[in-house]
Amino acid sequence: MPVAHAKPLPLGPALVFYLFASASPAAGETSLGAPSFSSKGYQEAVMTHRAGLGRRLMLATTTSLDATGLLDVLADEFQRLLGITLKWTAVGTGAALKQARDGNADVVIAHAKPLEDEFLHEGYGVNRRVFARNSFLIAGPAADPAGAAGSPTAAKAFSRIKAGGFPFVSRGDNSGTHVRELEIWARAGGKPEKNYLETGQGMAETLRVVAERRAYTLADSATFFGLSGLSGMKSVCESGPELENIYAVIALNPARVPTARYEEAMAFIAFLTSPRGQKLVGEFRSKSGRLLFEPMAARPGIDLHK
Numbered sequence: 001m002p003v004a005h006a007k008p009l010p011l012g013p014a015l016v017f018y019l020f021a022s023a024s025p026a027a028g029e030t031s032l033g034a035p036s037f038s039s040k041g042y043q044e045a046v047m048t049h050r051a052g053l054g055r056r057l058m059l060a061t062t063t064s065l066d067a068t069g070l071l072d073v074l075a076d077e078f079q080r081l082l083g084i085t086l087k088w089t090a091v092g093t094g095a096a097l098k099q100a101r102d103g104n105a106d107v108v109i110a111h112a113k114p115l116e117d118e119f120l121h122e123g124y125g126v127n128r129r130v131f132a133r134n135s136f137l138i139a140g141p142a143a144d145p146a147g148a149a150g151s152p153t154a155a156k157a158f159s160r161i162k163a164g165g166f167p168f169v170s171r172g173d174n175s176g177t178h179v180r181e182l183e184i185w186a187r188a189g190g191k192p193e194k195n196y197l198e199t200g201q202g203m204a205e206t207l208r209v210v211a212e213r214r215a216y217t218l219a220d221s222a223t224f225f226g227l228s229g230l231s232g233m234k235s236v237c238e239s240g241p242e243l244e245n246i247y248a249v250i251a252l253n254p255a256r257v258p259t260a261r262y263e264e265a266m267a268f269i270a271f272l273t274s275p276r277g278q279k280l281v282g283e284f285r286s287k288s289g290r291l292l293f294e295p296m297a298a299r300p301g302i303d304l305h306k
Helices: 013-022 040-052 065-066 071-080 093-101 112-120 156-163 176-187 203-214 221-226 264-271 276-282
Strands: 054-063 084-090 107-110 125-141 167-169 196-199 217-220 232-238 244-252
Touching: 013 232, 040 203, 054 065, 054 093, 054 264, 065 071, 065 093, 065 203, 065 221, 065 276, 071 244, 071 264, 071 276, 093 107, 093 112, 093 176, 107 112, 107 264, 112 125, 112 176, 112 276, 125 264, 125 276, 156 176, 156 232, 167 203, 167 217, 176 217, 196 217, 203 221, 203 232, 217 221, 217 264, 221 244, 264 276
Parallel strands: 054 084, 054 107, 167 196
Antiparallel strands: 107 244, 125 217, 125 232, 125 244
């Protein structure tokens, strides 16, 4: 029977951890403590990899991990280690969670805790794990006519943009970025009544509209610094707790959606939160050499309060 059609072997938690914590490095990599090729543990890891051949996993993800190219790196290494092919659709967090609810994804990457909590409380999601963070930022024209750069908080920057009547472009797509933007507008007394445009598009597309219109927007730092062609724009505000941007991965609950590939989803979560996965996340850079994500899985209790 061809390997691709063989019944997959269970990916026990201990073996998955062993594989990701101790897998033999590729050429040019630094070893993370790999055992010898003759060890029993390594042979078990190889058998697990072969059992994964022909298996696939569908991910619904926030757009920033796709737009920056990080997902391509993670998918290649995940397949190399376990033989499982990762496919994904990149949409806003709200749309990603809906895809999972509809049974069109097996695992989700999101960055909007209120929406994630709702997904978990409804019983659709299980085993949420925080694995990375960066920050949101307010991007605008290099001349910064609203004077947003001198604001003590993001809400104050929004108030200055609103008071001056300067154009603001929103994703308007129920994404994690859009949810955070609305939270900040609420602190600033509400959205502007004029010069406020919703694109209904992803972050990269929205940023291009912002650049064309010399407007302001809220963006995730990874997409802003990883995207080319944004001449005439700069980050005018990117610090403070209200701009922290937390990324979490959640498996679809097979008890709620029987078609969910739970074993593969849990293997992916184990990979993302393993030393190897976290190293890839933490070392990923933009084309200009800027680090875009901070690994977070090793922070004690991080899943409970972020």
